Amino acid sequence: xxxxxxxxxxxxxxxxxxxxxxxxxxxxxxxxxxxxxxxxxxxxxxxxxxxxxxxxxxxxxxxxxxxxxxxxxxxxxxxxxxxxxxxxxxxxxxxxxxxxxxxxxx
Amino acid sequence: xxxxxxxxxxxxxxxxxxxxxxxxxxxxxxxxxxxxxxxxxxxxxxxxxxxxxxxxxxxxxxxxxxxxxxxxxxxxxxxxxxxxxxxxxxxxxxxxxxxxxxxxxx
DNA sequence: AAATCACTTGGCTATTTGGCCAAATGACCG
DNA sequence: CGGTCATTTGGCCAAATAGCCAAGTGATTT
Numbered sequence: 001x002x003x004x005x006x007x008x009x010x011x012x013x014x015x016x017x018x019x020x021x022x023x024x025x026x027x028x029x030x031x032x033x034x035x036x037x038x039x040x041x042x043x044x045x046x047x048x049x050x051x052x053x054x055x056x057x058x059x060x061x062x063x064x065x066x067x068x069x070x071x072x073x074x075x076x077x078x079x080x081x082x083x084x085x086x087x088x089x090x091x092x093x094x095x096x097x098x099x100x101x102x103x104x105x106x
Numbered sequence: 107x108x109x110x111x112x113x114x115x116x117x118x119x120x121x122x123x124x125x126x127x128x129x130x131x132x133x134x135x136x137x138x139x140x141x142x143x144x145x146x147x148x149x150x151x152x153x154x155x156x157x158x159x160x161x162x163x164x165x166x167x168x169x170x171x172x173x174x175x176x177x178x179x180x181x182x183x184x185x186x187x188x189x190x191x192x193x194x195x196x197x198x199x200x201x202x203x204x205x206x207x208x209x210x211x212x
Numbered sequence: 213a214a215a216t217c218a219c220t221t222g223g224c225t226a227t228t229t230g231g232c233c234a235a236a237t238g239a240c241c242g
Numbered sequence: 243c244g245g246t247c248a249t250t251t252g253g254c255c256a257a258a259t260a261g262c263c264a265a266g267t268g269a270t271t272t
Contacts, residue, residue, distance in 0.1 A: 001132065001151055009128040009135075015196045020126040021230085022115040026107065029115075038249060045107055048232055053250055055230090063203035072239040072248050080202065082195035089188035090121045096186065097169035127260085144219060154262055159220055161260090178218050178269045 018062030019086065023047070024055050027076075031065060032084050035077040124168030125192065129153070130161050133182075137171060138190050141183040 019025060027041055042052045056076055059065040066079045125131060133147055148158045162182055165171040172185045 005132070006128065009131045011200055012193065012196045013126060013128040013131055015199050016122060016131070016192065017126040020119055020123040022112065022119040023230095025115045025118055025122070026111070039247090042248095049249070050233080050251080051231055053248095057250080063199045063206075069238095069249095074249065080195065080199050082198055085191055085195060086122065087118065089186065089191060090118045092188055093121050093169045093186050094117055100169075129260095145217095148219095155219070156221080156263080157261060159218095163220080175219095175268095180219065 015062050015064070018058050018064055019083070021055070023052075024059055027055060027059065028064065028078060028083055029087070031076060031078040032081065035068075035075045037073040037075050039073065041076070121168050121170070124164050124170055125189070127161065129158075130165055133161060133165065134170065134184060134189055135193070137182060137184040138187065141174075141181045143179040143181050145179065147182070 019028065023045055026045065030036055030041065030044065038049065038053055038056065041056070042049050045052055056065065056067070060067060060076075064078070064080055064083060065076045067074050067076045069075075125134065129151055132151065136142055136147065136150065144155065144159055144162065147162070148155050151158055162171065162173070166173060166182075170184070170186060170189060171182050173180050173182045175181075
């Protein structure tokens with residue numbers, strides 16, 4: 001594998017890595033409906049504000065969300081809606097895995 | 107966030123986590139063209155066979171690839187082609203991040 | 213049966229990640 | 243200005259991840 005190819009896949013992995021956490025997936029899902037401030041997301045998730053803030057900055061660094069400061073609050077919005085297509089495919093993976101499990105047990 | 111929602115996002119994250127590594131993304135890309143045995147992938151990647159084997163078993167556990175033993179070799183194949191749609195979207199994220207960087211520098 | 217591929221598994225270490233707490237920053241209210 | 247709310251950052255620790263080497267398994271060859 002040459003250097004250029006490797007760099008390409010590393011860049012891609014960085015984006016996918018940012019999605020690879022239940023809390024962050026939840027955030028993306030919520031942000032797909034409408035923008036939210038950190039405090040709203042913190043309420044929904046029930047973790048420490050600092051934890052939520054760090055998750056958000058990971059999404060931001062990956063280029064998946066953007067933020068806007070308004071007054072004392074920071075609002076995050078989903079920047080790339082195509083990310084939502086992930087969910088459909090992932091659901092397909094889960095379903096087909098579940099089917100295979102059934103086959104084994106049956 | 108209730109228990110059921112949490113479990114859903116954890117299941118989804120497990121699948122995406124399996125993709126969240128450059129080597130594994132490369133494997134998925136290769137397997138999308140045709141099936142490959144472990145030895146072929148090992149040659150392409152240039153890591154220890156055991157490392158490659160472990161990456162493949164992570165993809166298998168996530169339900170992304172399946173394997174078939176034929177003689178002394180093990181062939182892996184992509185089970186869910188929709189995974190390939192990830193790449194298009196990820197590329198979009200990278201492109202739009204790059205554009206934003208340009209704006210900043212310019 | 214011994215040697216040899218093809219692969220998986222176990223063990224070890226170094227690095228990364230995720231969480232909380234505490235402290236720092238910034239806006240707003242009184 | 244002092245206090246408070248919203249958020250970010252730094253520090254710390256526990257857990258997960260990724261890599262290599264070595265050892266184990268299974269099929270094939272001699």
